[in-house]
Amino acid sequence: MKFICDAMLGKLAKYLRILGLDAVYTKDLKILEHYKGKTDAPYFLTRTTKKGGYERTIVIRSDKVREQLHEIRGLIRPFIDSAKIMNRCIECNIELVDVQKKHIEQKVPEFVYHQYGQFKECPRCGKVYWEGSHTTGMTELIREILEPEDTKAENLKEFTPMEEDTKYEV
DSSP, X not given: OEEEEOTTOHHHHHHHHHTTOEEEEOSOGGGGXXXXXXXXXXXXEESOOSOOOOTTEEEOOOSSHHHHHHHHHHHHGGGOOGGGTTOBOTTTOOBOEEEOGGGSGGGSOXXXXXXOOOEEXXXXXXXXXXXXXXXXXXXXXXXXXXXXXXXXXXXXXXXXXXXXXXXXXX
16 A cells, blocks of 8 residues: 655655555645546545545644554554565665675664674665664554554544545544
């Protein structure tokens, strides 16, 4: 499943990519015209409540990325493949490829090169990724998103596609 995030949701797009999801970040909403009427159309995630005419629009209420992920977790959870988590470039949205350590020595800090053994690289931008200490926080967030939802009514949040003349409410 593909997701398109508007200009107000750049961080959310990066986190969706961390979760292994195809998340396009765009300022040009003309991209949506390409998908109108298609059965495999992506979800359009936005913070604006203006009626845009795109059927699969989801309005995100929060301005904090963790809360944004919780708003849509019921929507995204079925599309998360554990084998693809942390396997997309957060800048380019391209799937990463394994790279031999000897090929990235000049691209990473010396400490990183000597401390870690496995690396991935973006075939488009050349950015190198490794499982450093920063992945602990990401792993915690990923578990949070994937764990079963609370049964307490006040913690339940479902996504609702925006209808023609209504605003998104939870």
